[in-house]
Amino acid sequence: MNHKINRVVIVGGGTAGWLSAGVIAAEHCIGSKNGCREGSFQLTLVESPDIATIGVGEGTWPSMRNTLQKMGISETEFFRECSASFKQGTLFRGWRTGEDDIYTHPFTAPQSYTEVNLAPHWQTAREQINFAQAVSPQSALFADKLAPKKISTPEYAFNVNYGYHLDAAKFAEFLRKHCVEKLGVTHVKANVIGINSAENGDIASIATDSHGNVEGELFIDCSGSRALLLGEHFGIPVCSKSDILFNNNALAAQIPYTNENDPIESCTLSTAQSAGWIWEIGLPTRRGIGHVYSSDHNTEERASEELLNYIASTVSQQAAAAATLRKVQFSPGHRAKFWHKNCVAIGMSAGFIEPLEASALVLVELSAAMIAEQLPANRGVMDLVAKRFNDKFLYRWDRIIEFLKLHYVLSQRRDTEYWRDNCEASSIPERLTDLLTLWRHQSPWHRDNNNVDDMFPSASFQYVLYGMDFETMPSQTQRRSEQAEGLRAGHLFQENMARTKQLQASLPSNRDLINKIYTFGFQKI
Amino acid sequence: MSNYNILNNDVHKNLRVNTGRSAQLGDNIMYSMTFPMEFRDIQSCYPIFFCKDPESGQLYPAALFGFEQDHNLFLSDSGWDASYIPMMIRRHPFLIGFQADPDGPEGATKPVVSIDSDSPRLIEVDGVDSQEGEALFNQDGTPSDFLQASIGTLESIHRGLEHNKGFIAALLEHELLEPFSLEITLNDGSNNQLVGFYTIAEEKLQSLDGETLAKFNAQGYLQSIYMAIASFARLRPMIDKKNAQLG
Numbered sequence: 194m195n196h197k198i199n200r201v202v203i204v205g206g207g208t209a210g211w212l213s214a215g216v217i218a219a220e221h222c223i224g225s226k227n228g229c230r231e232g233s234f235q236l237t238l239v240e241s242p243d244i245a246t247i248g249v250g251e252g253t254w255p256s257m258r259n260t261l262q263k264m265g266i267s268e269t270e271f272f273r274e275c276s277a278s279f280k281q282g283t284l285f286r287g288w289r290t291g292e293d294d295i296y297t298h299p300f301t302a303p304q305s306y307t308e309v310n311l312a313p314h315w316q317t318a319r320e321q322i323n324f325a326q327a328v329s330p331q332s333a334l335f336a337d338k339l340a341p342k343k344i345s346t347p348e349y350a351f352n353v354n355y356g357y358h359l360d361a362a363k364f365a366e367f368l369r370k371h372c373v374e375k376l377g378v379t380h381v382k383a384n385v386i387g388i389n390s391a392e393n394g395d396i397a398s399i400a401t402d403s404h405g406n407v408e409g410e411l412f413i414d415c416s417g418s419r420a421l422l423l424g425e426h427f428g429i430p431v432c433s434k435s436d437i438l439f440n441n442n443a444l445a446a447q448i449p450y451t452n453e454n455d456p457i458e459s460c461t462l463s464t465a466q467s468a469g470w471i472w473e474i475g476l477p478t479r480r481g482i483g484h485v486y487s488s489d490h491n492t493e494e495r496a497s498e499e500l501l502n503y504i505a506s507t508v509s510q511q512a513a514a515a516a517t518l519r520k521v522q523f524s525p526g527h528r529a530k531f532w533h534k535n536c537v538a539i540g541m542s543a544g545f546i547e548p549l550e551a552s553a554l555v556l557v558e559l560s561a562a563m564i565a566e567q568l569p570a571n572r573g574v575m576d577l578v579a580k581r582f583n584d585k586f587l588y589r590w591d592r593i594i595e596f597l598k599l600h601y602v603l604s605q606r607r608d609t610e611y612w613r614d615n616c617e618a619s620s621i622p623e624r625l626t627d628l629l630t631l632w633r634h635q636s637p638w639h640r641d642n643n644n645v646d647d648m649f650p651s652a653s654f655q656y657v658l659y660g661m662d663f664e665t666m667p668s669q670t671q672r673r674s675e676q677a678e679g680l681r682a683g684h685l686f687q688e689n690m691a692r693t694k695q696l697q698a699s700l701p702s703n704r705d706l707i708n709k710i711y712t713f714g715f716q717k718i
Numbered sequence: 719m720s721n722y723n724i725l726n727n728d729v730h731k732n733l734r735v736n737t738g739r740s741a742q743l744g745d746n747i748m749y750s751m752t753f754p755m756e757f758r759d760i761q762s763c764y765p766i767f768f769c770k771d772p773e774s775g776q777l778y779p780a781a782l783f784g785f786e787q788d789h790n791l792f793l794s795d796s797g798w799d800a801s802y803i804p805m806m807i808r809r810h811p812f813l814i815g816f817q818a819d820p821d822g823p824e825g826a827t828k829p830v831v832s833i834d835s836d837s838p839r840l841i842e843v844d845g846v847d848s849q850e851g852e853a854l855f856n857q858d859g860t861p862s863d864f865l866q867a868s869i870g871t872l873e874s875i876h877r878g879l880e881h882n883k884g885f886i887a888a889l890l891e892h893e894l895l896e897p898f899s900l901e902i903t904l905n906d907g908s909n910n911q912l913v914g915f916y917t918i919a920e921e922k923l924q925s926l927d928g929e930t931l932a933k934f935n936a937q938g939y940l941q942s943i944y945m946a947i948a949s950f951a952r953l954r955p956m957i958d959k960k961n962a963q964l965g
Contacts, residue, residue, distance in 0.1 A: 343772070344774060344775035345770040345771070345772050345775040346775075709774070709775070712774070713774040713775055714775075715775065716770070716775055716777065716890070717890065717893075718895055718896065718897060718916060
């Protein structure tokens with residue numbers, strides 16, 4: 194039971210597989226094919242040559258910068274090879290009332306967030322300025338489709354915080370090359386045809402059609418929603434979350450720009466519909482536009498009509514007429530556990546919910562990082578690490594689900610059954626109901642992030658709550674620090690306005706900066 | 719703003735160039751690009767740093783003249799007070815332009831001398847009698863000695879730009895540049911902060927292996943690196959000048 198982990202095998206080569214391989218290989222010395230040297234293990238990724246990766250546009254969190262940097266990836270190369278662009282947050286349209294309402298969730302926390310909670314101070318001025326604009330320059334920047342930095346800013350550094358939009362298929366290919374050429378990952382192209390068990394019930398090896406048995410001590414299931422190892426082999430069930438988050442279908446399209454040099458959005462656009470919402474993600478080469486909706490509340494026909502109307506009105510009639518829609522079905526939920534025996538699932542094999550707030554890739558990053566960091570020393574301690582992993586990620590999934598649900602429960606829309614059902618008390622997790630009650634009397638702040646595994650910082654809750662018109666009642670008691678803090682808040686609002694103007698005047702457009710990256714590249718310093 | 723045109727001995731025959739040094743003539747600048755080939759002269763007068771072109775993010779070596787924008791400590795009513803004036807300053811009002819080369823392969827360009835028609839240095843004269851400034855052309859339309867010297871400077875700059883590319887690439891490859899910020903407290907208590915500049919990472923330099931050092935030596939980079947380091951000594955006299963100006 195105490196044999197060492199000498200071989201880690203990843204099954205599946207999409208973004209989840211290669212990103213996991215990269216994160217683990219960036220942390221550890223990976224041994225060569227012909228036996229491991231002291232202190233290293235072999236990392237093999239088995240990928241089917243027959244399953245094509247689907248080129249969806251995807252959004253990342255700012256965490257991806259650190260993930261790429263740690264892998265030793267040049268940000269310039271990443272931009273050039275993955276059709277990447279800058280993402281500074283999300284702009285929501287029609288979520289509050291279904292009319293022309295807009296609010297934003299920028300990646301940058303409010304000014305001096307560690308010192309002062311600006312939310313209560315903003316409450317008194319809420320009629321004059323929206324919350325996000327009052328406390329951070331970022332939403333004004335992405336309203337102008339500006340970049341978060343300049344060409345003279347070193348790679349991965351920024352003027353304002355950012356993540357990426359990218360082409361997932363190109364990204365997987367880019368990571369594959371880096372993992373194999375730079376990080377020592379072994380790539381096996383073969384189809385999995387069976388799973389061989391050890392006496393203790395562990396997976397001993399996977400049988401492949403062209404490479405025989407691939408043996409290992411730890412198997413990472415990145416086989417997608419099929420969950421070949423954790424689901425099909427071990428039978429770990431999916432916990433459905435469809436009672437909380439209703440969306441279970443998506444229609445996706447790739448829409449070219451009308452002119453090659455049309456501006457590129459530097460945020461994800463999310464526009465509420467009758468029974469779901471439409472995403473728009475700007476890549477340098479094209480826009481990814483899709484409609485995610487609930488099939489219990491909408492027909493495919495009506496959903497595609499809404500999507501085509503959106504494309505016609507935001508891009509052009511011609512673009513709508515030429516659009517090919519690709520349908521994706523999913524059951525919102527996650528596995529009852531993610532690590533079972535010597536098998537751990539990462540990516541869609543672990544679970545999938547709608548793409549609101551782009552939590553898919555960050556969960557891959559976090560899962561792989563935890564495996565890399567806590568790689569079990571031997572089989573004997575693996576069950577302990579597995580338990581920790583399961584506890585941590587069940588907690589994280591719950592937090593994500595609550596945060597996504599928050600977007601719906603705050604809506605004043607009652608125009609369709611979808612929006613009415615979303616506000617039914619029975620569909621709201623109890624913990625979220627409690628928080629909402631609490632937030633009526635105190636605004637979220639650091640005290641609300643008492644767990645390091647919280648997925649969304651309290652600042653994100655502030656942006657969504659106050660963007661959606663939520664009201665926190667003024668404090669009942671007068672605090673001794675009130676006057677001093679009020680003055681400080683006033684200064685910070687002023688500072689934010691000045692900084693916004695200065696950044697608006699000095700930052701290039703998203704498109705211009707990306708073109709400059711192609712021509713000159715970023716410096717490392 | 720600049721307005722460059724290809725130099726022509728007919729169109730530009732009546733132009734003369736004011737070679738004086740003053741704020742009006744555009745010399746009141748904080749720093750200017752320089753090249754390893756002139757580092758020996760530069761380091762005897764000015765500190766050498768590295769900075770980024772805001773349009774491209776590319777790094778280049780620069781000679782520092784002052785501690786704030788549009789302020790050149792070497793400039794006084796009597797001109798530019800230093801034994802050497804950098805090539806990029808002396809080049810004005812000329813610049814190397816490129817035009818299609820009909821004799822070369824397709825897409826080839828050749829360097830041509832251009833002149834900034836909006837330069838404050840230009841003096842338009844009616845006849846050949848004017849003695850103000852320097853003439854561009856002799857009466858027979860051939861380049862004047864002044865113009866020939868300027869063309870020589872432009873040719874050096876042209877080579878210098880190419881050399882800089884290799885020099886900077888080598889420095890970056892070996893991580894020999896690092897961001898640098900300098901806080902200067904003047905006698906009146908005021909602070910001047912220099913940010914956005916880069917300098918040689920001396921610790922990295924000291925840990926270079928023999929092979930790299932030999933390569934750098936053969937390419938001439940080693941001497942340039944040490945001249946840039948030595949040029950730091952020029953900061954002190956600049957601070958003294960600044961203090962003297964405060965009175």
